[in-house]
Amino acid sequence: MKQTLRQSMSWLHTWGGLWFTWILFAIFLTGTLGVFDDPISHWMREQGKIGEIAPSTVDQRSRAVELGQRHLAAVSPRADFWSIALPGDENPNLRVFWRADEDAPFKQAQLDPLTGAELQPGASRETEGGHHFVHMHFEFHAGMAGIWIVGAATMAMLVALVSGIIVHKKIFTDFFTFRPGKGQRSWLDGHNALGVLTLPFLFVISYTGLTIFWATYMPAGVLARYDGSEEAFFARLSEEPAPRPLQHIDAPMPELAPLMRRGEAAIGREASFVVVEHAGDRSAAVRVFGRFDPDAENNRLVGRGSGSALYDAITLETLDVQLPNTVRGGSVLQTQRTMNALHFVRFGGYPMKWLYFICGMAASAMLATGAILFMVKRRKKSANEFGAATARVYRGIEVLNVAAIAGLILACAAYFWINRLLPLDVAERGTREIVLFFAVWLASLAHAALRPSLAAWREQLAACALLCLGLPLLNLATTGDWLVAALARGDGETAGVELSAIGFGLIFLAMLRQLRRRAPTLTVDRPETAKTAAIDAIGGR
Amino acid sequence: MDPHFALYLVFFVCYAGLLALSLAMDRHHSQIRHGKPAPLLRRALRLTGWSLLALALWLCSLAWGWAIGPVAWFGLLSTAALGFVFLLPYAPRFAAWLAVVGPLLALPPFFL
Structure with missing residues (x-):
């Protein structure tokens, strides 16, 4: 059967759209809610009642790191990974995370930042808060499998966008057209208007969503040149020291608090995380991460980093310092980071977040109207695609x-x-x-x-x-x-x-x-x- | 320019631009006024519409710079268009007047 381009695109848009629309609706709705993950977490943790948390002093932070290290050394002295999350606006407690070896699951504990005592369940409203929506959005809480499902659906979204434009008969004549109260006509008008009017957003958000996980979705280069080690590839690309393999030689861990102070001085930011790789091993390294400052250089798109400093845990030598709001890795990584920034709305504060939220909701509504339109058409008259x-x-x-x-x-x-x-x-x-x-x-x-x-x-x-x-x-x-x-x-x-x-x-x-x-x-x-x-x-x- | 004020101002500049572009089309012209626009009026409306959209882009660059300004422009263009298109069939006259009333509502704070 010979078909025109528009007919074949119409088939593609209808069926490609239908089978992915349910997943895509979930991705778009939870992603849109995820724009406001911080306010949602704020509401869920009842932080309004606590009020503004006073900024911590460097001594308080040093003390917290000391307490965190003491807890970690007691529960898992030799570990693949330790992380101490310092108290901040997001969470007033001191949190520690660890993983005994590469295959073990991550564990965490919440500590009192003043005494280091482990907080029992019930002391606060423990919740994932708005992060739940963000994780739904990019992986459905299903790890790598989820990331691949979301990637496939996003490809389908781009296909549906292009085929949708080709199928749309009167994109300019109908640009401002919405005729309510006319059954199937209204659903089609609504679907078209929501899609066409947010088209720039739809393309940008879908495409940048894919490029966030480019190294996962396109692993060939990393497999061929770096034995599949993304870590090694990124260390090389962003001019960082090479990963340090385990040496299996015991080595005592130094006090982390002085390293935190050094890190803070080196990057000029308050620390938010102190992370140790290979704790207790001769290859141990300590990384001090700065706290993200939403107001610093708010008007730039690319590379709004928080800065970090890396130290050899045994010799205490400085291995690397990355200053806040700088990008390394040349134009490739800068381009990719710009796209990440466009996806995460890490710029412009609340006005931009609201624009993304409204466009995201319109996109979700576009997906919903598309799915409903499919059935509205067929309720009237069955197209009999599946025989009996x-x-x-x-x-x-x-x-x-x-x-x-x-x-x-x-x-x-x-x-x-x-x-x-x-x-x-x-x-x-x-x-x-x-x-x-x-x-x-x-x-x-x-x-x-x-x-x-x-x-x-x-x-x-x-x-x-x-x-x-x-x-x-x-x-x-x-x-x-x-x-x-x-x-x-x-x-x-x-x-x-x-x-x-x-x-x-x-x-x-x-x-x-x-x-x-x-x-x-x-x-x-x-x-x-x-x-x-x-x-x-x-x-x- | 304060970004919150810019958000409000540019929204209505985009809104007015889209209104002018829609008035240049027979279907929407008859929805808001009567009949079809005369050829000269049609051309004037198109010119006004596109100029206002360009002005909006320039205002965005003033408020956010050329890195984020275009992002804001696209976002505001989409939201203004969504507002206009879904208001138009329910209250065509009001949808048109909003292009005038909206910006005027921003004035009082300047005189307080």
Whole structure:
């Protein structure tokens, strides 16, 4: 069969888009929420109540490093990796992380920064906070497998963008066109307008998303020249000292606090992390990382680094100093870092974050309308793509649409509720929150599979609206903190989270109203729903 | 220029530019005013529209520099367009007046 370019692109856009849209919606929605990961973490850890944390002095930081080192030396004297995270705005506790050898899992403990005593679960609201959304966004909490899934979906996104532009018949004539209240026409208009108007954002965010993991997605060069060691490749590229292999000779660790002071002096920044590789071995090295300063050189795009200093742990010799806001590695790495910066919005502060947030939400809505449009078209008239199985496949797509769109929104909103309702003294609380997030998502899938599709949409959207609008009340009931108090103390992060929740709640209410108004015509369009509605009405279910 | 003020100002410059470009099209001209635009008016509207979008880019460079300015410009262009396109069918007259009312609302702080 001979086809025109537009016809074949239309096929590609429809089916390529459909099979990836559910994953892509999850990537875009959680990525968009992840733009505000810090304010979300701030809300989840109730930091509004603690108020501003006073900047620490160098003596306090030295003392914290001493306490951290003492803890690490006791739990894992010979380790592949130690890390001491100094208290800061993000977390007022002293945290230590370690890994006994390369294959062992990472472990962590939270310590009191003044006494070094290990904090028991329940002492604070332990949570992954907004980082959960960021990890969902790039790896679905599935490690390397997740990174590859996200990469494949992002490629599909770029294919869908290009094919979508080719398929769009009147990109300029329809540039400003949205005709509401016209069924399928309106869904198509909405999908087109959301996509076309955010096109620059869509291309940039998808392409830069891929280039972040370029060394993972395109490993051939590193495999051929560096035996597959990314570490060795990057050390060479960014003119850093070569990796130091384990020597298997015991060597006592020096005091880390003086090295931290040296590091701070060398890079001119307050330290945020002190990391030791191969602790207790003759090859041990200590790296002092500076704290990221969001306001320093805010108007530059590339290389907004925090700086770091590297020391030989045995001879105490300085191995390397990388100053803040500098990039090494030549134009290749600078280009790549610029793209990273474009993806992470590490510049321009809140105004830029809001622009990315709005564009990201529009992109999510574009994906959702695309998935819904697929079914709206076929509810009217089956295209019979799957022969006798068509009705069953359509039903499956409809169920996945509900669960992937409304269900994911529901799970995201529920995550905030879980954070407030889960008891504080649960072990591994942060992980438990995420497990419950997935449980809610799975429940939404079961619900979508059991209910007629229109009812499933309506009920899940109603639940989303309820959770969003109720969030400020929940916070008041569980922590005694509320919107007015947050606004009064000028805590824009807490207030921002709750006001946004109310905003989204109102949007979901508007959608529900629209669904109710459209329901009679929908049932005419859809004999199947009319039948189930009739069964509902006579109490058959 | 203060970035928050720039955000507000450039949003409305983009908005006005897009409004002018849409008024140059028959479909939207009849939505907001009546009938089709005369050829001369159409040309004037196009010129105004593109000039305003260029002005917006220049304002962005003043507020954020040439590294981040274009990023801000694209972002504001998208958000202004989204606002305009999804407001237009529900309140066409208001969507047009917003291009005037919006910037005026920014004035009072200057006289306080």
